[in-house]
Structures are given as structure tokens and as C-alpha cells.
Amino acid sequence: MPKKITVRHIERCVGCLCCVMACARERFNTLSVDQSAISVIAAGQTAYYSIVVCRGCKDPVCLRACPSGALRKRKGGGVILDKSKCDACGLCKDACIIGAIKLDSQNGMPIICIHCGLCVPFCPHGILEMEEVES
């Protein structure tokens, strides 16, 4: 069965950014907070961190928003980007209101989670999991 990433225990997050850095390092081969498909954002002293990553939609709104057919459905949910077709218009980013799509500051193309799971073992507190989904 295909899998997708899921944030299992958002309340337990300590805000270390290890997952953010892991996606940048393991998937994008760089040391960065921005070149990463997962973000962790502090919500002040009172609330817990928001961990923002693609939910793996079955019928993705980001895909529907893309005017140039650069996104296709990923097996198990979410989307796969075809860079050769992407115009860097950012409409997918606007459509995903949970904020799971970032735009690359260099080329304007979307940075989207591909549910590879590379970041999961780098959360020291077991907050991220790979979840099986019916295909």
C-alpha cells in the first residue's frame, strides 16, 4: 500500500527544526530552512508549534489551481511536480491554504512534499509518521 507522511502528535513538538533541516539535507542536498517541504512555526509562548506539511489530498486543490498542468496526482495522495511544465505562477501555493507549498526564492517554483519519508526518522520525538493509505 502507498504511504504518506502524517503529523501524529503536533502537541509534542519541541520546535527543534530537525525535520525541516532533514528534508533540506536528505532530499534537496542543502543546508537550509527554506529549501524544505516541511515548516515548523512558533505560535508564541502560549500555543504549540504548527508543523506544516502536505496533507496528501486525494483530489488536490493545488492541482486544480495549476493552469499549466505541471502537477499530477501522486499515488497515495498529494502531487508530483513536473518542473518542465511549471510557469512559477504560484497559483498552487495560493490554493493550498494550509500553507504546505512554498516557492523557491531562486526560481519561483513550488517546493512540495513528495511523501518520501526521509525526514521521519529525524524527528527525535516520534511526531512524524508514515501512514498507509488505500490506493
Place this chain on the structure above:
Amino acid sequence: MRIIDIDLTKRRVKVVEDSKLNQFLGGVSLATELFTKSCDPKVDPLSPENVIVFAIGPLTAAYPTAAKTVAMFKSPLNNELGESYAGGRLASAIRFSGYDGMIIRGKASHPVYIAIHDDSITIKNAELLWNLRSVFSVGRILRDAEPQGPGRRSFIRTGRAGDRLIKYSYVNVDNYRHFGRLGLGTVFGSKNLKAIVVEGTQDITFPDMKAYKKVYKTIFNHIKDSDDMDKYHILGTSAGIQPMNVIGGLPTRNFSSGRFEFADNISGEYFAENLLLRKIACSQCPVGCIHVAYLRIPYKKEEYDVETTFVPYDYELLYAVGSNLGIENASDVLRLIEITDRNGMDIITLGGILGWATDAFQQELITHKETMGVVFEYGSTMNYLTAIELIVRRANEFYETLGEGLDACVKKYGGKDFAIIIGGQTPAGYFTGPGSIIGHLIGQRHSHLCNAGYSYDQKHLGKELDYKDLVDSLVKEEQWRQVLNSLVVCLFARKVYNVSRSLESLNAIGLKISKKDLINLGQETYRKKNEWKIAAGQKMSVKHLADRLFSVESPHGYIEREFIQQAIDYYSELTSFPLE
């Protein structure tokens, strides 16, 4: 190396690129080079001529726990070299904005803050932030004023103690971490500097990403799976309260005892079971040692109104305004931490001063007249809260003096016999034996609590101590810590970053350096700092140590002044450090 160089008097911002600095690697070694070249040792710490240096290291943001920034300045508290470390998001924010360090000189004509967003560095008006009641409000306002980069930005700022030049004001980093000791916040205040915001978007790649990933993973897994770091995550540093009390090394009521009968009430276990709200980590740190408690204070009881605040706690704080002031319950300790933190003062220094004041009041060296009616009494939280408010308000001559530090208090009111001050400041919370005192005296990072002295004491419990061996091992350890602080990794992870691991992690990001050169760098940094300290007029002395330190039983029995003197003499022989 890319260094930001700011002159607040001239409102001039420069970015200097200098490859000659690369030999210093980063962190404390880089900071020492920048600081000693730009700050005259004889300078008045509160004059515009004092200089603040910040530096990060080659491992910053790249490896687990490499999340510390070093600050260097001349301390207004003891007129010596000020060196302080803080975690939070600052180090990685400096890295991702593309710099290795920062120098701040001069004095602004009015309150300002510095905003760094990648290449844009601006000096902005901070008049509206001056004298705010809470250091946390300063953070909240800045978060809205500088909204870029949530998740990776850092806000460092002073509280109103800094604005009012209380000599032991701290700099708060991202709410829960601090450049705590030796008055960096006071130096900020003297420069009319309120805050620094850092945020950047650079990406970094290393020549051999595969090698880097491999070493990263090894270190990450070591930290995650071994017990070496467990104690820091589980209970945090406050895990030490119980064991320290058991061996009789927990300073209690201004060091009049090493055992606190209410230690159970303020132990790490008690906090974790009853008051712990959450744990937080510095950027890139898998440990997450920051423990935050909630403090609930009902007011207008009949209407069920409550004030709720969030208070970070650590071993040192629980000692300083807990056992050392005879405070019997956890919530009261939190109240004292909260008010000190909110006003932006170093809690360890404040705790020492209040301890002295309590004894001085009991012995009638000071009276109601000086204290404006406040009764200084061990265990009385409400009275201490009032006193702290009065210190921040600089309410009269007495409270002004309390704001000047313990040395000033003793000069004015006496009470030297019980003024617990070692090497120019109130010590960390370990009354473990001679090592803890000698470690403080000869430790280079006076600001820092972790000198190896008290662990030496604990390792040698029940054994006769040899002062030469003690001094030799402290010097050796301190020199090695110069290396760790050049990388800059968290010293809690010092067992993880041993010599070979340190070399491996440097090599994997393309920095080839030999073991010999690395060790040399530590020794050279150590030597250079001592040189500056000596030029600033620092002398080693045993005379200033309070009699109380020698008349209370430590886990090594009664400590002998003579032993400390021998150790200092020997240290002076080794390093040519002048004696008083």
C-alpha cells in the same frame, strides 16, 4: 569570514570579508580575535568605547546541538572579560543570513534596535520599546514589526533592567534562552541598544554532501539513542537538585548549608510531575532541554480571576532564588524567576545579592530605613518580590546599590564574611568542595556556569585532593572547551563531540584541519584571553573569598583557604597570571 561591523555613534554599517580570519575557525576563537583587536582592556565598560562581539562557529546549524552564539564584551559587573553563550534560534539565524560574526561599537544618540535581514542591515528607532514592563512584550512587538521569516528568525533584547543600567542585566534570546551573566544587557543599555533581530534566507551546500549526511546521521543517532543526553531532556538540568542535596552541595540560605530541607519541593521531579508545561529545543537540537512551567496566580479570588505565565526553569535558577533564599515551594520559586526574567536580570547574581541582603538585615547592617520597610527574611517570597521591584525602580540609595552588584553592596554596607562572591561574581549552585571554588577562580568563562571544578569534586568524593592535579585537569579541560566553543556546540553535548568526532564533523563539511592544529587553536585562544584579562588588570586572589565558604561543611568536608591559595599560586606559576 563575513563580519558585520556596526558603529552606533556614527550610525555606520559595514560588512567586512576577511579570509585571514578563517584560521580562527569561528566561535570563541574568532570572537577573541575580533574582540581583543577592537576593545582596549582599560576601557570603561559603560562607555561607548566598550565593544560587543558575537560569533557563531563552523558547525553552526549544520550539526545537532550546534546552536550557540558566543558574546564577548567588557563586563560592567566585574570589569573583566565578559564571555557569555546563548542558544535559541540566534546562531542559526546568523548563519542563514550569511555572517560569521558581528561587532557593535559606539553609542546611539537615542534608543535603537538593529534589524538584519540577509544583506539588509538597518538601525531603527526603539524609543517605544524603552522601559517596557516586560521583556516578553518587547519580543511580541518586534515579531509584528519585523514579520519576515517566522520559524527561523531570532529576537534578542533587553528588559527594563538593561535600560536602567542595572549592572547584571541580561539579554533575552527568543524568550527562553539568555546571555545571562556579567551584564551584557547593561552594555546594551549603555549603548542605547534595545534589541537585535536576525533573519536570513541563505542556503548552504558543502563540497561533499554525502560525507556530511553520513556524519550528521551518526551524531544525530548517538544523541538520540545513547543515555549521554537523556538527563537533559527528561528532567532538564533541574535533575541535579536532589542528588546535589543528598551529597550536601546544594547552596542553601546564602551558603550557610549544603542541604535544603525542602529540596523535594523544588526538585526537577516535582516540577516535571506538577508544573511542567512543555519542553522546547534550540534550533537543530534533538535534545530539547528547555523546560517551561506554567505559573498560575489567582487574584480577586472570589471572581476566579487568574494570571497565567510561562516560566522556564533550570537548576541554577532553582538554587539561586530557591534553596539559596530558603523558598519552600515550587510556585513561589517560579514567581521569583518570572519577575526577574520579565525585568531582564541575571537571576543567579540577583539570588546571591538577596541572600547577602537577608543576612545583612538579620545582622542589622541594614535596617528598615534602608529597605523601605521590606523585611528580608529567608522563605518570604512576597518580600523578595517587593525588593526586586524596588531594585528595578532604583527606589533609593540602598536599592541602587543592590543594582550595582555584590561588591558594591559590601563596600557600602559591609558583611564581607557572608558575601558569596568568587572571582567578581556570585557563583553557580555547586558547593561541592575546593574544585567548585578553584574552578570559578581560574575558569576563563566567568560568565559560564560550567567549569569542570564541581565535577572534579564529585568524581573524587571521599578522596584526598591534590591541588596540582586539580589545576592541571581544569586548565586542560578549559583549553579543550575553547575548541568546543569555537565549533560552537552545546557543552551539554561535550561527550558526543570528542576530539575525533569534532575532526570528523569538520572534515565532512570541507574544513580540513589536523588534530594538532585544533588543539593549538584552543590553547592559543586560552592564552590570548588571559593576556587581555591581565592587561585589563585582573588578578587572582583568595583574600576576597567570604569566611562562610570555609566554615560550612562541603561534601569534601571543610574547605581550607590554604588549599585554595596553593592552587592559585600553582596556577599563577603555570600561566603567569598575576596574583593580588
